[in-house]
Amino acid sequence: xxxxxxxxxxxxxxxxxxxxxxxxxxxxxxxxxxxxxxxxxxxxxxxxxxxxxxxxxxxxxxxxxxxxxxxxxxxxxxxxxxxxxxxxxxxxxxxxxxxxxxxxxxxxxxxxxxxxxxxxxxxxxxxxxxxxx
Numbered sequence: 001x002x003x004x005x006x007x008x009x010x011x012x013x014x015x016x017x018x019x020x021x022x023x024x025x026x027x028x029x030x031x032x033x034x035x036x037x038x039x040x041x042x043x044x045x046x047x048x049x050x051x052x053x054x055x056x057x058x059x060x061x062x063x064x065x066x067x068x069x070x071x072x073x074x075x076x077x078x079x080x081x082x083x084x085x086x087x088x089x090x091x092x093x094x095x096x097x098x099x100x101x102x103x104x105x106x107x108x109x110x111x112x113x114x115x116x117x118x119x120x121x122x123x124x125x126x127x128x129x130x131x132x133x
Contacts, residue, residue, distance in 0.1 A: 009039040009117070012037070014034065014057060015032060017053070018030075022070060025092060026042075032048020035073045040110065062110070071095040071096050072096050079125045093132060
């Protein structure tokens, strides 16, 4: 599901439900989140769709299976504050890896995508995240 509401850049966002066991990685009590495929900002959403999320707007760089895609999306929401969310980020990295996806490769591919204009320096964060794994 897409919604025209990224507060950062105005792009359509990917809105998805967040499983109860992953909600601790999302600020607030909301049951869902929205990920912007252009600036990679993530924010809580009060009424996520019941359907499976479609992360296709992020291209082949992003995992397509929900068990890896949702934690990866939540990870993107936290990487700007590595010092503050170190424990949470490490847990999400581990969860993405357990789902069979290399989260550092995802960051590399997102960083290489010319349509993405992240405010976070993904290459620098990737190097820092390497030390957590």
